[in-house]
Amino acid sequence: MTHRLAAMRALVAADLQIFFRDRRSVILNLVTPLAIAGLFGMVFGGGGSAPAGRLAIAVVDQDGSAISRAVAAGLAAEKTLAVSSLDEPAARDLVLKGKVRAAVVLPPGFGEAAGRAFLRSTDRPRVAVLYDPSQAATLAMVQGLLTQHVFTAVTGELFSGDGGTRLIDESLASLDTQGTDAAVTADLRELLTRARSLNERNRSQGGAGTASGGGLSVPFEVGDEPVTSGSTPYNAYAHATAGMGVQFILMMGIEAGVGLLLLRRRGLWLRLKAAPLARGTLLTARVVSAALMSLVMLAVLYGGATLLLGVRVDGSLAGFLGIAVAFALTTAAFGLLIAALGGTPEATRGLAIFATLVMVLLGGGWVPSFLFPAWLQQASLALPTSWAIGGFEAMTWRGLGLAEALPTIGALLAFTTVFLVIAVWRFRWDVASR
Amino acid sequence: MLEVRHLSKSFGDRVAVADVSFVAETGRTLGLLGPNGAGKSTIVNIIAGVLRPDRGEARVHGAAVDSDTSPAKRLVGFVPQDLALYEELSARDNLRLFGSLYGLAGAELDARAASALGVARLSDRARDRVETFSGGMKRRLNIAAALLHEPRVLLLDEPTVGVDPQSRNAIFDTLAELRSGGMTLIYTTHYMEEAERLCDRIVIIDHGRVLADDTLDGLYARLPAHARPVQQVVTVRPTLESVFLELTGHRLRDD
Numbered sequence: 147m148t149h150r151l152a153a154m155r156a157l158v159a160a161d162l163q164i165f166f167r168d169r170r171s172v173i174l175n176l177v178t179p180l181a182i183a184g185l186f187g188m189v190f191g192g193g194g195s196a197p198a199g200r201l202a203i204a205v206v207d208q209d210g211s212a213i214s215r216a217v218a219a220g221l222a223a224e225k226t227l228a229v230s231s232l233d234e235p236a237a238r239d240l241v242l243k244g245k246v247r248a249a250v251v252l253p254p255g256f257g258e259a260a261g262r263a264f265l266r267s268t269d270r271p272r273v274a275v276l277y278d279p280s281q282a283a284t285l286a287m288v289q290g291l292l293t294q295h296v297f298t299a300v301t302g303e304l305f306s307g308d309g310g311t312r313l314i315d316e317s318l319a320s321l322d323t324q325g326t327d328a329a330v331t332a333d334l335r336e337l338l339t340r341a342r343s344l345n346e347r348n349r350s351q352g353g354a355g356t357a358s359g360g361g362l363s364v365p366f367e368v369g370d371e372p373v374t375s376g377s378t379p380y381n382a383y384a385h386a387t388a389g390m391g392v393q394f395i396l397m398m399g400i401e402a403g404v405g406l407l408l409l410r411r412r413g414l415w416l417r418l419k420a421a422p423l424a425r426g427t428l429l430t431a432r433v434v435s436a437a438l439m440s441l442v443m444l445a446v447l448y449g450g451a452t453l454l455l456g457v458r459v460d461g462s463l464a465g466f467l468g469i470a471v472a473f474a475l476t477t478a479a480f481g482l483l484i485a486a487l488g489g490t491p492e493a494t495r496g497l498a499i500f501a502t503l504v505m506v507l508l509g510g511g512w513v514p515s516f517l518f519p520a521w522l523q524q525a526s527l528a529l530p531t532s533w534a535i536g537g538f539e540a541m542t543w544r545g546l547g548l549a550e551a552l553p554t555i556g557a558l559l560a561f562t563t564v565f566l567v568i569a570v571w572r573f574r575w576d577v578a579s580r
Numbered sequence: 581m582l583e584v585r586h587l588s589k590s591f592g593d594r595v596a597v598a599d600v601s602f603v604a605e606t607g608r609t610l611g612l613l614g615p616n617g618a619g620k621s622t623i624v625n626i627i628a629g630v631l632r633p634d635r636g637e638a639r640v641h642g643a644a645v646d647s648d649t650s651p652a653k654r655l656v657g658f659v660p661q662d663l664a665l666y667e668e669l670s671a672r673d674n675l676r677l678f679g680s681l682y683g684l685a686g687a688e689l690d691a692r693a694a695s696a697l698g699v700a701r702l703s704d705r706a707r708d709r710v711e712t713f714s715g716g717m718k719r720r721l722n723i724a725a726a727l728l729h730e731p732r733v734l735l736l737d738e739p740t741v742g743v744d745p746q747s748r749n750a751i752f753d754t755l756a757e758l759r760s761g762g763m764t765l766i767y768t769t770h771y772m773e774e775a776e777r778l779c780d781r782i783v784i785i786d787h788g789r790v791l792a793d794d795t796l797d798g799l800y801a802r803l804p805a806h807a808r809p810v811q812q813v814v815t816v817r818p819t820l821e822s823v824f825l826e827l828t829g830h831r832l833r834d835d
Binding site for chain 1: 591628648649651654656660665666677683722725
């Protein structure tokens, strides 16, 4: 046993020595993920103190009515929007070029038709929202804000605008021709009469004449509260660090696996096999060295992210370390799996990198996974990347406890076991002699 | 002593070794001769415990090489045909690593590594990375790495491929010293002059089968009468290598 441990220690030490002597490799594996995490984090909101960017949209007012002007003014006043007033061809062109995310087209006669449709069951005007299909998530946001401001503008015009009395009078005149129940007609007549009276009073008091005043408004205010660990705000760098850390550590795992494939081509493999060592010792040494390299990378990455990007382990430190160790083992087993299933080192490297990038993408390493279809979000749970990234996030900015880390640790160890079993089963020990 | 009994090994449909048997006596050099693909390396790999035979066995001083951790593997030193060194590590770190695989440690490991470096005539380059070495230096270190655990049998699979005459001579001198110290050498080559110079006994192999197993004189005796060497008075012409060494010297060129 002592001999086996000493041999394993020597093999691991050699692997680590070789890894850290290669300056290019060290820079690639230690500095690059931190740099890219910084870049990604900055793009996705930084450390939480920076104001979010405004969404660029265009408003095309083809109507020019009090209502349409009020809608445009309401949208322009939104803090989350940067509104440009354009004609339709220009707006369509900017959407096509991706310069604005969406364009709201208020058609001719919009104000009149909207007011009429509010009071009666007449045809509703159609407001076109031109949007960038690559930014489809913004469509719902624009539609929501548009609904709010149209509602406010239309009711404002009815209850205090110059055109409101005319629209009410039209509605009163049409009541007798609608053929509805007499009692209902009487109630509607009373309602419209009181609305007309309110309009006249508002206008006589001087606050009227515009569609923006005196209308109905959304009957609540939103008090938004970001839910984090409580001690620190959300830090986009923490998400980016998790994603890039997982990606680059898996890349290192690939190199470890490809290194084993290359080793099999060389006399070194024969010399190692000629030594009185069990196969398990040789493979375990490989797993241990790859896992240690992963842990060093994680330590450097999170150390750098703490110092430079303000990332903190606000959750359980034990949970964080547990996830780090479990993911390091998963990476090492992944490398061994590649060595077991791979063909030529060159082809294997390309295929493994492609597979890893897809796993990181689907695991939410690049973009938040909520953007994926529901089935894909469920399917991504079959990937170790999804668990690892989620786990690191849970222990950093989410500030969750050890209990939340345990399922992640268990899942990663399960992946490790599966990878190892397949790797040992499929590993080709014998190399045909010349 | 090394005994090889009825070894057979196939890779898929290809028969690499078919019922090969021979014996190498202690303190002797046995040459395995054969063209490329004859099965020499497969036999050596089986003896080293790198490959498992389909049938048959190899025994070193009575102990079978039959598992990854077989004690018999400690009696065997193996010099693979390809350089079996970590290029990124120093010569000494390589030797310390390979010594560790055989259970050496501490002062004993340091002493063995230093001794092996001396055998390879690389003591002054101990701290240098192998990737900075010449081909001849790497070949010598490749042999030294197989000597750390003081094996009783040394397997050399074409150990002089690609080396200059000076390094080849140094390797031959080293092998002669090892043999005189009682080590059994198994030497595969397809350089006939090397076999003639080094080997006490020669096994000729082709298509995985033993064609002949005899001393050099015994092999000559198998030739038809008209082809046998005859004693005659001739002027011995020097070899080109002897001229080369005379002009360039026997000193190793490691710069």
